[in-house]
Amino acid sequence: QQQVKQSPQSLIVQKGGISIINCAYENTAFDYFPWYQQFPGKGPALLIAIRPDVSEKKEGRFTISFNKSAKQFSLHIMDSQPGDSATYFCAASITGANSKLTFGKGITLSVRP
Amino acid sequence: DAGITQSPRHKVTETGTPVTLRCHQTENHRYMYWYRQDPGHGLRLIHYSYGVKDTDKGEVSDGYSVSRSKTEDFLLTLESATSSQTSVYFCAIRGQGSYNEQFFGPGTRLTVL
Numbered sequence: 001q002q003q004v005k006q007s008p009q010s011l012i013v014q015k016g017g018i019s020i021i022n023c024a025y026e027n028t029a030f031d032y033f034p035w036y037q038q039f040p041g042k043g044p045a046l047l048i049a050i051r052p053d054v055s056e057k058k059e060g061r062f063t064i065s066f067n068k069s070a071k072q073f074s075l076h077i078m079d080s081q082p083g084d085s086a087t088y089f090c091a092a093s094i095t096g097a098n099s100k101l102t103f104g105k106g107i108t109l110s111v112r113p
Numbered sequence: 114d115a116g117i118t119q120s121p122r123h124k125v126t127e128t129g130t131p132v133t134l135r136c137h138q139t140e141n142h143r144y145m146y147w148y149r150q151d152p153g154h155g156l157r158l159i160h161y162s163y164g165v166k167d168t169d170k171g172e173v174s175d176g177y178s179v180s181r182s183k184t185e186d187f188l189l190t191l192e193s194a195t196s197s198q199t200s201v202y203f204c205a206i207r208g209q210g211s212y213n214e215q216f217f218g219p220g221t222r223l224t225v226l
Contacts, residue, residue, distance in 0.1 A: 032212045043203050043217035044156065051212070089155060093213040098163055100146075100171065101213055105155035 003027055004092050006104035013111050019077040021107055023090035028071065030092040034101070035064065035075045038087045047088075048075070080111045116140045117218035119204050125224045132191040134221050136204030138184075144207035145187040146215065147171075147179060149200040156203065162187055194225045 003026045013019045023033075034049035050057045050064040050073065057064045063076040077084055090104045116139035126132050136145060147159040148171075158171030160179040168179050176198060180188045191198055202221045208214040 034214070036217075041220075043205075043219050046214060046216060049212070049214065095212055098161075098169065099213045100158055100161065101215055103156040105153060 003102045004104040006107050010108045013080045017080050019080045021075045024072045025092050029094045031095050032093045033073050034091050036089040082111045085111050119218040119221050123222050127226050129193050132194050134189045136187045138206050142206040146205040147189045148203045151200050196225050199225045
C-alpha cells in the first residue's frame with residue numbers, strides 16, 4: 001500500500017503560469033509534510049515543509065496548502081520559470097526519535113519558455 | 114549540501130562482487146540514512162542509523178548491510194551485487210530541528226553488469 005501518492009505524474013506549464021502538484025496520504029498520524037526539489041544529477045533538496053497545525057505556508061513563489069480532513073497537501077509554484085523544471089517529491093513522517101520519511105514517487109515538472 | 118559527501122560518485126561493477134559506498138558528514142548529525150532512487154519508485158529507504166553502531170532496516174534492506182563506527186561515516190555494503198541493485202544511492206542526514214528535516218548528499222550512481 002502506497003502511503004503517499006502524488007499527482008499528476010508529469011506536468012507541463014507555460015512560463016509565468018501556476019504549477020500545482022498534489023499529494024495524498026493515508027496515515028493520519030503523519031505530522032510533518034515536506035516537499036523536495038531535485039535537478040538532474042543532483043540530490044533532492046528540501047524546498048518547503050508544513051505541519052498540520054497550519055493550512056498554508058508560503059515561501060517566495062512556493063506555497064503549500066494543507067487539507068487535513070481530505071488528507072491532502074499541495075505545492076503551488078506561482079509565476080513558474082524554466083529554472084523550476086525539476087522533479088518534485090512530497091513526503092510525510094511522524095515526529096519521533098527514529099522517524100522516517102515516506103516519499104511519493106515524484107513528478108517531473110517542465111516549464112516551457 | 115549540509116556538509117555531506119558521497120564516494121565514489123560513479124561505479125560500475127560486475128554481478129557477484131562486493132561493493133561499499135561511503136557517506137561522510139562534517140556536522141556531527143546523529144541520524145543518517147541510505148536511500149535508493151529508481152524510476153517509478155521515488156526514494157526508498159534502505160537502512161538508517163541513529164547513532165554510532167546503532168542501525169535499523171528500511172523498506173528495501175534485503176541484500177544490503179550498513180555500518181557506522183564513527184559519527185561522521187555511514188557505509189552501505191552490497192555483499193554480492195546483483196543487477197537489480199543498479200540504482201542511484203543517496204545518503205541523507207537529519208537536521209537538528211524537532212521535525213524530520215532531511216538533507217541529501219549528491220548521490221552515487223551504481224551500475225551492476
